[in-house]
Amino acid sequence: MFGWEFPPHNSGGLGVACFGLTRALAGLGVNVIFVMPRRSEIPNPHCKILFAEDEEGKVALKEIDSLLSPYLTGEEYEEVRKLIGGGSSYAHSLMKEVLRYAKKARGIAAKSDCDVIHAHDWLSFPAGMEAKKITGKPLIAHVHATEFDRTGGTGVNKAVFDIEKKGMEAADRVVTVSEFTKKIVHEKYGIPEKKIDVVHNGIDETDYIRGDVSPLALSKLRDQGNKIVLFVGRITLQKGPDYFVRVAKKVVEHYPKVLFVVAGSGDMEWKMIQEVAYQGIADKFMFAGFLRGKELDEVYKISDLYIMPSVSEPFGITPLESLMHGTPALVSKQSGVSEVVTHVLRADFWDIDDMADKVLSILQNDVLKFTLSRQGNKEVKNIDWKKAAQKCILLYSKL
Numbered sequence: 001m002f003g004w005e006f007p008p009h010n011s012g013g014l015g016v017a018c019f020g021l022t023r024a025l026a027g028l029g030v031n032v033i034f035v036m037p038r039r040s041e042i043p044n045p046h047c048k049i050l051f052a053e054d055e056e057g058k059v060a061l062k063e064i065d066s067l068l069s070p071y072l073t074g075e076e077y078e079e080v081r082k083l084i085g086g087g088s089s090y091a092h093s094l095m096k097e098v099l100r101y102a103k104k105a106r107g108i109a110a111k112s113d114c115d116v117i118h119a120h121d122w123l124s125f126p127a128g129m130e131a132k133k134i135t136g137k138p139l140i141a142h143v144h145a146t147e148f149d150r151t152g153g154t155g156v157n158k159a160v161f162d163i164e165k166k167g168m169e170a171a172d173r174v175v176t177v178s179e180f181t182k183k184i185v186h187e188k189y190g191i192p193e194k195k196i197d198v199v200h201n202g203i204d205e206t207d208y209i210r211g212d213v214s215p216l217a218l219s220k221l222r223d224q225g226n227k228i229v230l231f232v233g234r235i236t237l238q239k240g241p242d243y244f245v246r247v248a249k250k251v252v253e254h255y256p257k258v259l260f261v262v263a264g265s266g267d268m269e270w271k272m273i274q275e276v277a278y279q280g281i282a283d284k285f286m287f288a289g290f291l292r293g294k295e296l297d298e299v300y301k302i303s304d305l306y307i308m309p310s311v312s313e314p315f316g317i318t319p320l321e322s323l324m325h326g327t328p329a330l331v332s333k334q335s336g337v338s339e340v341v342t343h344v345l346r347a348d349f350w351d352i353d354d355m356a357d358k359v360l361s362i363l364q365n366d367v368l369k370f371t372l373s374r375q376g377n378k379e380v381k382n383i384d385w386k387k388a389a390q391k392c393i394l395l396y397s398k399l
Contacts, residue, residue: 001034001117001118001119001120002035002118002119002120002124002127003018003034003035003124004018004036004068004069004070004124005036005069006018006034006061008292008293010292013201013233013316013318014121014144017177017317018120020202020203020207020385021385021388022059023204024202024386024388025389025393027389028386028393030393031058032058032059034061034062035062035064035105036062036063036064037064037066037069037101037123037124037127038063038064038066038069064104064105064108066104067081067084068097070121070123071150071236073094074093074095074157077093077094077097078094095159098123098126098163101126102126103130104127105124105127105128105131106130106133106134108131109130109135110134114135115137116140116396116399117132117135118139118140118392119131119139119140119141119142120142121142122147122163122167125141125163125164126167128140128141128167128170128171129166138172138173138399139170140173140175141168141173141174142174142199143164143168143314145238146314147160148188149184149313150238151237151238152238164189165189165190169191173195173196173197173399174191174196175197175392176198176314177198177199177315177336178198178315178335180313180314180334180336181314181315182198197391200315200336200339200340200383200388201320201336201337201388202384202387202388203380203384203385204384204385205381208321208324218259218261218302219302225257226257227304228258228259228261228302229258229259229260229303229304229306229363230260230299230300230305230306231261231263231306232264232291232318232322233264233310234264234266235262235265235267235272236266236267236268237268238311238312239264239266239309239310239313240308240310240332241266241268241309242272243311243350243352244260244272245272245276245279246279246352247307247352248260248279248285249279249281250352251359251360252281254356255360259285260284260285260286261303262286262287263289263290263299264290265290269287273287297325300324301325301326301327304327304328304362304363304369305327305329305330305363305369306318306322306327306328306329307331307359308329308332309330309347309349310331310334310335310349313335314335315335315336315337316335316336319331319337319341320337320383323343323344323377324377324380326373326374326376326377327373328344328345329372330345330346330347330358330362331346331347332346332349333347333348334348340383341376341380341383342375343375343379345358345362345372
């Protein structure tokens with residue numbers, strides 16, 4: 001299996017997904033060799049606790065020296081490479097580095113005894129293709145997001161698109177994380193529907209800390225009668241942070257005792273901060289930066305509502321995390337997660353008025369909030385990674 005990051009060193013949902021899926025596969029008896037392109041410290045005791053059904057464990061982590069990471073653009077790769085210095089072995093461009101990684105992956109595949117090759121997203125598709133060439137084993141291309149999602153459907157990078165298309169064409173099967181993404185893969189990339197399997201992401205209750213401790217600053221604001229509305233995720237075009245600000249502006253006009261908390265980072269963070277100031281609602285916003293673990297759990301738990309206003313979201317694990325903490329969610333209709341949850345509010349990402357109305361309904365109606373919280377929490381406990389792993393195992397067996 002070729003992936004890009006692994007908790008605790010992850011910058012987004014792709015690492016969380018790889019983590020959850022591999023752990024569930026290991027629990028069902030599958031031996032996984034998980035290949036990452038970048039060196040990172042992952043403590044062995046941590047892995048044993050998470051993966052081992054026996055003392056040896058069933059997930060072997062292998063690392064290749066590379067600068068590749070999820071969500072990386074060509075410009076960002078060049079900046080990172082400059083920091084390393086000209087004497088490094090890394091390629092001069094992102095695309096060449098993807099190919100360099102693929103050659104390295106080929107060597108690992110040649111030395112590994114495997115039955116199936118499973119590659120996650122476009123950066124790893126060339127690695128999966130090389131591994132298939134050298135081993136002759138079947139290849140699964142697992143699509144967590146497409147270039148159309150990352151760019152909001154505008155300004156698609158042709159080089160990235162070409163790699164995605166070649167990887168999916170070369171694969172024996174294509175896995176998408178939702179019917180929403182399956183439609184994009186079929187219509188935009190020309191992949192036959194009969195070649196695509198949908199495997200929704202999941203969530204495991206045991207990963208989330210239970211407790212009543214809340215962030216001190218937010219607790220004080222709550223004690224003063226403020227409601228809290230939360231945004232969690234990368235602050236990028238795909239996630240709709242600009243729509244979140246516009247919704248906040250409308251909500252504040254009708255319900256001033258509210259605080260909007262933004263947990264995340266990304267290339268639109270500064271623009272988002274500027275827009276908040278321009279709209280005159282800076283006193284209603286708190287930018288918490290990238291949060292993980294206990295800190296993120298605490299923010300979920302203290303919030304009254306979580307919003308995911310994504311422009312194009314293949315799945316979206318964060319609403320599941322929110323519901324796991326008993327916090328109601330408002331999700332974009334343009335998301336895969338809306339296919340697996342019933343007890344959430346939904347709106348088109350562009351319909352600011354509708355989203356604002358739904359936010360106000362939660363802030364002003366405790367019965368509605370309680371019902372969505374309780375029913376959503378019950379529902380999400382049945383959306384686990386074991387089901388996703390079972391679908392993958394069935395697919396492995398067929399191949």
